[in-house]
Amino acid sequence: MVVNLxxxxxxxxxxxxxxxxxxxxxxxxxPGIISFAGGLPNPQAFPVEVINKCIDxxxxxxxxxxLQYGTTEGLPLLRxxxxxxxKQRKGMDCEMHDIIITxxxxxxxxxVAFCFLNPGDTYIxxxxxxxxAIQSFAAFEANCESIPxxxxxxxxxxxxRNLKRLHNxxxxxxFIYTVPTFQNPAGVLMSLDRRKExxxxxxxxxxxxxxxxPYGEIFFEGEEIPSIKSMDTKGRVVYISTFSKILAxxxxxxxxxxxxxxxxxxxxxxxxxxxxSNVFSQYVAYxxxxxxxxxxxxxxxxxxxxxxxxxxxxSIEEYFPREVKWTIPQGGMFLWITLPKSIDARxxxxxxxxxxxxxxxxxxxxxDGKGHNTMRLNFSYSEDDVIEEGIKRLAEVIQxxxxxxxxxxxxxxxxx
Amino acid sequence: MVVNLxxxxxxxxxxxxxxxxxxxxxxxxxPGIISFAGGLPNPQAFPVEVINKCIDxxxxxxxxxxLQYGTTEGLPLLRxxxxxxxKQRKGMDCEMHDIIITxxxxxxxxxVAFCFLNPGDTYIxxxxxxxxAIQSFAAFEANCESIPxxxxxxxxxxxxRNLKRLHNxxxxxxFIYTVPTFQNPAGVLMSLDRRKExxxxxxxxxxxxxxxxPYGEIFFEGEEIPSIKSMDTKGRVVYISTFSKILAxxxxxxxxxxxxxxxxxxxxxxxxxxxxSNVFSQYVAYxxxxxxxxxxxxxxxxxxxxxxxxxxxxSIEEYFPREVKWTIPQGGMFLWITLPKSIDARxxxxxxxxxxxxxxxxxxxxxDGKGHNTMRLNFSYSEDDVIEEGIKRLAEVIQxxxxxxxxxxxxxxxxx
Numbered sequence: 036m037v038v039n040l041x042x043x044x045x046x047x048x049x050x051x052x053x054x055x056x057x058x059x060x061x062x063x064x065x066p067g068i069i070s071f072a073g074g075l076p077n078p079q080a081f082p083v084e085v086i087n088k089c090i091d092x093x094x095x096x097x098x099x100x101x102l103q104y105g106t107t108e109g110l111p112l113l114r115x116x117x118x119x120x121x122k123q124r125k126g127m128d129c130e131m132h133d134i135i136i137t138x139x140x141x142x143x144x145x146x147v148a149f150c151f152l153n154p155g156d157t158y159i160x161x162x163x164x165x166x167x168a169i170q171s172f173a174a175f176e177a178n179c180e181s182i183p184x185x186x187x188x189x190x191x192x193x194x195x196r197n198l199k200r201l202h203n204x205x206x207x208x209x210f211i212y213t214v215p216t217f218q219n220p221a222g223v224l225m226s227l228d229r230r231k232e233x234x235x236x237x238x239x240x241x242x243x244x245x246x247x248x249p250y251g252e253i254f255f256e257g258e259e260i261p262s263i264k265s266m267d268t269k270g271r272v273v274y275i276s277t278f279s280k281i282l283a284x285x286x287x288x289x290x291x292x293x294x295x296x297x298x299x300x301x302x303x304x305x306x307x308x309x310x311x312s313n314v315f316s317q318y319v320a321y322x323x324x325x326x327x328x329x330x331x332x333x334x335x336x337x338x339x340x341x342x343x344x345x346x347x348x349x350s351i352e353e354y355f356p357r358e359v360k361w362t363i364p365q366g367g368m369f370l371w372i373t374l375p376k377s378i379d380a381r382x383x384x385x386x387x388x389x390x391x392x393x394x395x396x397x398x399x400x401x402x403d404g405k406g407h408n409t410m411r412l413n414f415s416y417s418e419d420d421v422i423e424e425g426i427k428r429l430a431e432v433i434q435x436x437x438x439x440x441x442x443x444x445x446x447x448x449x450x451x
Numbered sequence: 452m453v454v455n456l457x458x459x460x461x462x463x464x465x466x467x468x469x470x471x472x473x474x475x476x477x478x479x480x481x482p483g484i485i486s487f488a489g490g491l492p493n494p495q496a497f498p499v500e501v502i503n504k505c506i507d508x509x510x511x512x513x514x515x516x517x518l519q520y521g522t523t524e525g526l527p528l529l530r531x532x533x534x535x536x537x538k539q540r541k542g543m544d545c546e547m548h549d550i551i552i553t554x555x556x557x558x559x560x561x562x563v564a565f566c567f568l569n570p571g572d573t574y575i576x577x578x579x580x581x582x583x584a585i586q587s588f589a590a591f592e593a594n595c596e597s598i599p600x601x602x603x604x605x606x607x608x609x610x611x612r613n614l615k616r617l618h619n620x621x622x623x624x625x626f627i628y629t630v631p632t633f634q635n636p637a638g639v640l641m642s643l644d645r646r647k648e649x650x651x652x653x654x655x656x657x658x659x660x661x662x663x664x665p666y667g668e669i670f671f672e673g674e675e676i677p678s679i680k681s682m683d684t685k686g687r688v689v690y691i692s693t694f695s696k697i698l699a700x701x702x703x704x705x706x707x708x709x710x711x712x713x714x715x716x717x718x719x720x721x722x723x724x725x726x727x728s729n730v731f732s733q734y735v736a737y738x739x740x741x742x743x744x745x746x747x748x749x750x751x752x753x754x755x756x757x758x759x760x761x762x763x764x765x766s767i768e769e770y771f772p773r774e775v776k777w778t779i780p781q782g783g784m785f786l787w788i789t790l791p792k793s794i795d796a797r798x799x800x801x802x803x804x805x806x807x808x809x810x811x812x813x814x815x816x817x818x819d820g821k822g823h824n825t826m827r828l829n830f831s832y833s834e835d836d837v838i839e840e841g842i843k844r845l846a847e848v849i850q851x852x853x854x855x856x857x858x859x860x861x862x863x864x865x866x867x
Contacts, residue, residue: 038657038658038659039657040659043567043659044567045567045572045591047566048720051719053715053719057722078518081514081519090506099497101701102494102499102701103700104700105701138728141724141725142724142725145724149590150464151460170722171724174723174724209461241454241455242454284730285518285519285521285729285731286729286731287727287728299469300467303467303468304464304467306473307590308557308590308724309554309555309557309558309703310557310583312554314701314703315699315732
């Protein structure tokens with residue numbers, strides 16, 4: 036008898052579906068395609084020589100401890116160095132015991148989901164929002180109440196209206212999820228006023244805020260805006276960041292800063308999940324901060340990505356039809372394109388592949404499935420000399436689409 | 452207003468408790484204590500020079516890929532090398548696509564829990580059983596139906612009786628969890644017949660078996676007994692193993708071998724949990740296997756641990772009161788002590804600490820809280836020259852306890 040697995044899988048497993056985007060991304064790896072679809076850091080941003088030096092130091096000073104099991108909360112040396120850095124650089128009032136090390140920011144999102152979400156629970160996020168966060172929260176069978184994003188961040192009036200409505204119907208949203216700085220996918224930087232308002236609103240309803248900040252250090256210009264966590268005096272903000280964009284994603288290291296009560300719960304959950312994060316890599320990350328390498332490398336990463344963003348923006352300005360709108364991100368890795376309403380970016384994707392250029396369709400980032408005429412472009416990964424050519428191809432695709440016969444079909448797809 | 456977290460935490464979070472054992476383990480780190488309590492590999496078993504060589508190879512040949520994000524299922528090179536090894540060494544009929552790389556065996560257990568357990572579901576395990584598995588499954592709000600363990604493995608008659616009873620009451624147990632080879636905590640090796648019977652029973656009820664095999668390569672003597680997975684022709688066995696005992700736990704690498712349908716679900720779950728495992732460490736593990744280092748190192752680890760086991764067994768025979776019983780493990784890292792029924796190992800723990808020796812109380816490994824007169828001793832971690840002294844101290848503690856005044860209290864504690 037062959038195993039009948041359907042009787043055995045948990046309910047949540049039946050909800051797990053292969054991400055359509057992941058399938059689409061596979062198509063973009065075909066030869067000759069200039070892809071703005073991925074979300075990868077550029078390998079040129081990896082400090083290979085420095086990592087080699089840090090590893091030598093780990094062998095010289097910590098190797099037997101680096102190869103052994105470690106504490107669930109993470110390497111005390113690394114947590115201490117992060118607490119110090121977050122205090123100095125970000126003005127956060129935090130100590131080592133407010134920090135837990137995770138396997139990248141993604142595990143941090145899972146810890147949030149695991150510890151806060153019952154099946155059927157509601158959380159709040161902007162639309163568009165980070166795709167993998169939606170997936171992480173959906174895996175724990177939660178519902179997203181999505182709030183439009185505008186140029187200054189999450190629309191505060193809409194947030195107030197929706198919170199009031201939820202409150203009146205007895206729904207307690209478990210948290211407000213936001214990527215306030217150089218948001219993925221839209222590249223938007225939430226204004227200082229908006230951050231303060233968000234914190235006030237969270238206070239009014241006694242909610243917590245999940246501040247996901249993978250790109251905070253990747254700024255190109257303008258004044259740095261304080262993190263929401265740095266303004267939090269009540270343990271209301273769970274701050275998440277990662278080494279993936281400032282060291283290397285292959286080490287799978289992130290961290291959470293939150294009140295001790297929340298960190299303790301995360302530690303218990305993480306203990307059951309994987310005992311501890313990779314100890315060897317934690318030592319490497321510690322030596323990377325402690326040796327003063329991080330700040331030097333950040334200068335290089337910022338310069339590298341700023342240049343790529345500039346090339347992309349200049350090309351867009353030169354080639355895109357004037358009906359198209361785009362964000363001008365002051366940092367991060369992404370910009371956001373809004374096409375004329377008549378265009379469905381999902382239907383246009385096939386034509387783009389034919390022209391050997393790729394992007395991510397914007398509706399994937401909308402928990403409510405809207406955003407049919409939007410798309411995300413990544414500028415960090417492509418080589419400088421192909422960005423212009425890629426944008427040129429994309430401009431042609433859009434131009435043809437504006438003249439093309441897809442309008443009727445797009446209305447059908449819009450409701451999906 | 453300070454955040455009222457109790458309204459926000461998920462139900463499962465309220466169940467998470469700091470492990471009492473973890474708290475007790477902290478006490479065993481006091482100076483002068485000879486601890487047989489931990490479950491750590493000996494740092495002498497870490498192939499430091501070899502790891503250094505493998506890392507050099509990673510820098511020479513794979514470094515930019517090793518620092519980038521990887522695929523959720525794991526590095527194809529490593530999955531291929533593992534499939535080949537499992538085929539050659541273990542006679543398993545598996546290919547790369549039947550394997551997923553995890554963050555140690557602990558994440559494998561979490562993937563099992565996540566994908567198979569709804570709140571209130573039942574699974575089956577022996578008693579005693581691996582403590583962290585109980586915790587992982589409990590975090591997903593499941594109930595354990597526990598079956599006594601005897602010298603040949605899980606008691607098959609009891610398993611049949613209990614499965615029948617569950618069947619009659621309409622309960623479908625989601626899986627049978629077992630550590631058949633050199634079990635943690637008891638060191639028991641399940642016989643070949645018992646393995647076959649287990650597979651038959653699973654077939655009769657169309658269930659899956661979770662075969663957790665961290666110690667299969669750490670054998671000292673006797674014939675190797677085939678894994679349950681190697682006899683599985685129906686995709687009924689989910690096989691879990693780890694690099695923690697054969698390379699180094701600090702790299703947090705394990706793997707699962709299962710049918711493609713199950714692996715696909717695990718991959719979707721893992722994607723939402725942490726995108727992928729540490730890519731750098733996966734390359735190191737690949738070079739470790741591919742360079743032929745693993746088999747050389749296994750010889751060293753087996754010799755190291757066999758010697759430690761021998762010292763411990765000889766000391767036990769010399770010093771322990773004749774009323775005490777113990778297992779004679781042919782591999783692994785643990786042996787299991789059964790004290791006279793009048794002794795409560797939990798109450799005795801304080802006296803042991805006073806005498807500067809430590810163990811893990813056996814009831815912690817019993818999902819039903821029984822086993823008050825049992826304890827687990829680890830022989831892999833202590834230095835050779837302290838094992839005899841530690842056992843001598845423990846023998847004195849037991850002797851005093853047998854003469855001591857705790858009997859009445861032990862009956863009280865027995866019901867906990």
